[in-house]
Amino acid sequence: xxxxQHRKRKKFKRLVIAYLLRAVVILIPLIxxxxxxxxxxxxxxxxxxxxxxxxxxxxxxxxxxxxIIDAGHGGSDGGTVSGKIIEKDINLSVxxxxxxxxxxxxxxxxxxxxxxxxxxxxxxxxxAIFD
Numbered sequence: 001x002x003x004x005q006h007r008k009r010k011k012f013k014r015l016v017i018a019y020l021l022r023a024v025v026i027l028i029p030l031i032x033x034x035x036x037x038x039x040x041x042x043x044x045x046x047x048x049x050x051x052x053x054x055x056x057x058x059x060x061x062x063x064x065x066x067x068i069i070d071a072g073h074g075g076s077d078g079g080t081v082s083g084k085i086i087e088k089d090i091n092l093s094v095x096x097x098x099x100x101x102x103x104x105x106x107x108x109x110x111x112x113x114x115x116x117x118x119x120x121x122x123x124x125x126x127x128a129i130f131d
Contacts, residue, residue, distance in 0.1 A: 015082055026094055066108040068128050071095035075118025088116065 071091040073079040079087030092113070099109045112124045 019082070026091075066110060067102055068110045068112065069095045069098060070112040070124055070127075073118075074113050074116055077118050092116065 071088075071094070073088035073091060075088075077088065079091070081087070092115075095111060096114065099111060102109045110127060112127045113119055
């Protein structure tokens, strides 16, 4: 193996490691949220006055919180690019899949973006300010 092939192989390994690390950084919080939702099998309805009415399934539970997912990048801001893979596309795909999973578990979800559009920081943060 000559030096040029060795450099290419080393560069490829670095790219693979970088993408795996990014995947881990994205997946760990997602897995934690999913586990929190799936492992909560008993809720208490505090609106009954005594706080003792158990709700035993997530199908009967009305979400009392909302998750806001920011896919980041978008539009002309593509993020990291490797070949034909663009970070903004991966981010949006993961955000849409997470939205589906959470909504299937009766959790309200708001996306900062649901298509390939560029948003500035003020637009992203304004999504979180609601009644």
